[in-house]
Amino acid sequence: MKNYSKQREAILTVLSQTDTHPTANWIYEQVREIIPNISLGTVYRNLSQLSQNGEILSLNVGDGFEHFDYDTTPHAHLHCKKCGCIHDARLESDPLAKLSKKMGFTPETTIYVAYGICQNCKTKN
Amino acid sequence: MKNYSKQREAILTVLSQTDTHPTANWIYEQVREIIPNISLGTVYRNLSQLSQNGEILSLNVGDGFEHFDYDTTPHAHLHCKKCGCIHDARLESDPLAKLSKKMGFTPETTIYVAYGICQNCKTKN
DNA sequence: CCCAAATCAGTAATGATTACTATTTTATTA
DNA sequence: TAATAAAATAGTAATCATTACTGATTTGGG
Numbered sequence: 166m167k168n169y170s171k172q173r174e175a176i177l178t179v180l181s182q183t184d185t186h187p188t189a190n191w192i193y194e195q196v197r198e199i200i201p202n203i204s205l206g207t208v209y210r211n212l213s214q215l216s217q218n219g220e221i222l223s224l225n226v227g228d229g230f231e232h233f234d235y236d237t238t239p240h241a242h243l244h245c246k247k248c249g250c251i252h253d254a255r256l257e258s259d260p261l262a263k264l265s266k267k268m269g270f271t272p273e274t275t276i277y278v279a280y281g282i283c284q285n286c287k288t289k290n
Numbered sequence: 291m292k293n294y295s296k297q298r299e300a301i302l303t304v305l306s307q308t309d310t311h312p313t314a315n316w317i318y319e320q321v322r323e324i325i326p327n328i329s330l331g332t333v334y335r336n337l338s339q340l341s342q343n344g345e346i347l348s349l350n351v352g353d354g355f356e357h358f359d360y361d362t363t364p365h366a367h368l369h370c371k372k373c374g375c376i377h378d379a380r381l382e383s384d385p386l387a388k389l390s391k392k393m394g395f396t397p398e399t400t401i402y403v404a405y406g407i408c409q410n411c412k413t414k415n
Numbered sequence: 416c417c418c419a420a421a422t423c424a425g426t427a428a429t430g431a432t433t434a435c436t437a438t439t440t441t442a443t444t445a
Numbered sequence: 446t447a448a449t450a451a452a453a454t455a456g457t458a459a460t461c462a463t464t465a466c467t468g469a470t471t472t473g474g475g
Contacts (some may be wrong), residue, residue, distance in 0.1 A: 210453085260381055315462080
């Protein structure tokens with residue numbers, strides 16, 4: 166990833182303007198409104214490069230889709246089993262990083278996901 | 291899942307005798323040594339039922355495979371990016387459950403995964 | 416023993432993601 | 446500005462873990 170491309174810029178723009186932790190396909194749909202003939206493969210390739218490069222985060226909550234996050238600062242995620250939404254949460258410390266180091270493991274990233282029912286879905290019923 | 295089947299028993303036996311957090315396909319290979327003509331679909335169906343039933347855990351560490359765990363007590367996982375191994379870790383508390391409740395979220399399960407290099411891979415190089 | 420529900424083996428289909436290829440774009444250097 | 450090589454793209458085909466389907470077999474209760 167050395168050269169500029171308007172496709173990558175559009176992908177980053179779309180991702181930076183949402184906090185919904187979208188999938189590759191959702192990003193594809195949105196970017197098509199900027200670049201109508203962009204290829205889905207281009208979206209996948211750029212998202213993959215950007216996440217390997219540390220510019221964005223790749224997030225897997227176990228729903229069969231890879232999700233992406235423009236916010237690369239460490240934070241936890243709350244995943245609703247009902248509506249599928251993913252919200253952020255800020256833990257004050259990273260106990261798993263500490264514990265794993267104690268155990269001889271070298272953590273690169275730690276992933277915290279709560280799976281349950283979000284406030285919005287609770288009030289609905 | 292109301293009736294006994296020797297296939298399900300063999301799957302549970304295999305899973306209970308490893309701590310490697312295997313994939314469906316690995317379990318399939320092992321169970322074939324007990325029931326040579328078992329179908330891969332049967333393994334998937336039973337693992338899915340058992341995990342929905344709370345008898346086993348389904349674990350997604352983002353490597354493209356679903357992993358299974360006979361140990362259903364709450365614990366964290368350390369996933370090595372090099373060899374792909376998954377080890378257990380016991381956190382003393384569940385800070386994300388607490389935090390998410392405070393935020394109006396109702397957590398059903400919390401998932402803690404550290405991604406990095408395991409002790410074994412570190413000593414190798 | 417009978418029967419309905421559960422389960423199975425075998426196979427086909429699904430669908431998110433990746434790979435491939437010929438073409439276009441970017442950045443550099445003259 | 447023109448030439449050039451590397452990088453990126455669009456479009457399409459392939460991959461492969463998982464799920465769905467179907468007709469046969471097994472289970473368990475009466």
